[in-house]
Amino acid sequence: MAAVATPARPPLLIAPALPYPPPEVRAAPRDGAGVVLRAVLRGGPLARTALARATGLSPAAVSRHTAELIGLGLLRELPPVAGPPRAGRPQMPVEVDPAHHAACGVHIAVDMMTFTLVDLRGAVLAEERIRHRRSAGDVLGRIRSYLPGFLARRSRHRSVLGLGVVTGGWVDSERGTVVEHSLLGWRNVPVRQVLSAATRLPVHVDGHARALARAELLFGAGSGSAELVQLFVGNVVDAAIATGGGVLRGRSSGAGDIAHLPLGVPGPPCACGRSGCLQATVSEHTLGRRAFAEGLIERPDFALLLERALDGHPAALRMFRERLRMVGRAAALLLDVLNPELLVVAEAAVVHLPDLMADLHEEVAAHSHLCADPEHVVVPTSFGEQVLAVSAGAVVLDAVHRRPMELRTAGSA
Structure with a gap:
């Protein structure tokens, strides 16, 4: 166990502290206000009548929760929707308020x-x-x-x-x-x-x-989807599985560990004692060392390899294509085992060299038995360089x- 020294407590960052417990430490019943807030996030601006239809809550419940959320500074009202006069109160749309x-x-x-x-x-x-x-x-x-x-x-x-x-x-x-x-x-x-x-x-x-x-379900490609797999490829390679609008943790939060997924092809030795594990084969450290050994870069630095690829260096582009094909094999396996609506990939080439997505899609098509349309199912992260x-x-x-x-x-x- 790594020893962690705890120094003297610094001054408060804000006052008072926010007593908002992490979602993992307790289960809560269905929160009507949360249902309203997420519906506005996905489809807003929305009038209260549209919110009632979208959430299945009663108009009275929607009005109550909307007022509460406005009071907390989480929602804000917009001017009435323009249109012909109608009976009753004017329709005042609400949207998520990002200002507070x-x-x-x-x-x-x-x-x-x-x-x-x-x-x-x-x-x-x-x-x-x-x-x-x-x-x-x-x-x-x-x-x-x-x-x-x-x-x-x-x-x-x-x-x-x-x-x-x-x-x-x-x-x-x-x-x-x-x-x-x-x-x-x-x-x-x-x-x-x-x-x-x-x-x-x-x-x-x-x-x-x-x-x-979670971000993809809230703000990104997975908004409105019930099932999603997130694949992250960096120095660490791992995955997350979302179903029913929530993210699977597994026992002791161990779900999604795919670092040692065997690719079925020769690969570098892994710390686990085997060879050809996914992370050992495609990690940024591995690519940086390979590029240095091949003389493409002056030191084993993945960022330098990416710069070469962005400059159009053929050997650097080849390495990223090879990497994406290995990632495509792992994605095909995840698609066949889990069959999600979407598989979202966060990886450097996907973000910076989007034309190479074709290599990933081709490998998925070649190895998946269930995914007939990888161009629609396998998508890049919604957040680009801010991932x-x-x-x-x-x-x-x-x-x-x-x-x-x-x-x-x-x-x-």
Whole structure:
């Protein structure tokens, strides 16, 4: 277990603290206000009559919940819809109000941390990146020390609804613990415990694939879908499974671990003792080392390889095409086992070199028995270069949109 020292508590980041418990720590009954808020997020602006039809709630319940959400600064009314006069009260549409609140997030990658603020619609308001030295003590210490200044510079008087911390590897979202992250050398790091005590913010901790799945369901390609698989390919390779509008965690939040999925082709040795595992074959570290060994770049740095590919270097493009074909084999297996409505891919070439999606689709078509239309089922992440920033805020926003009446804003002590 990695030892994590807890320093003296810094001043409050906002006052008062927001007593908004993470979604993993307790189950809640169906929240009518959350149903209304998510319906407006998906289809707004919506009048109350349209909200009643969309949610199945009574007009009285819709009016009550709408008033509550407006009072919390989560919804706002718009002017009446133009049209011919009609009997009764004018139709006043409501929409999600992005002006008052924000979710703060930190994405922990192997060498970098991304600090972000995201509004209620999932739009990135601010993003800053810093390097770290990988140890749990260094990473959590840097979060504690950097966060107050980041919020002071960037929050612009918005109420901060919580802190989302996401990373790769095995993350137990219920306990708020990184169980294992082999590339960072972390085992059983109590992220929520340390940061809740230090920041006095509600802290939501999850794996980045599950966080991205939540973001796609809320704001992205999965909005309105019941079933979705999120595939994340970076230094860490993992997946998330969404069904019934929620994201599967599995026992101890272990669902979605595909790092050691065998590809059935020769590949580099893996830390698990086998060879040809998915992560060992397609990770950014692997590609960077291969490109350096082949003389394409002056040091084993994935970012340099991506620059070469963006410049049109044939050998660099070939490496990304090969990588996407390996990813396509894994995607085909996931499609056949789970048969989701969508499979969303977050991967560097998919974001920066979208023309190479054809290679991914061809490999899926060649290996999947169920997916006859990969061009429609296998889609790129909705968030482009901001994928890490959005993932970090999404775990907070998912909780807010599901149970908004548990929220107390910074001005309502």
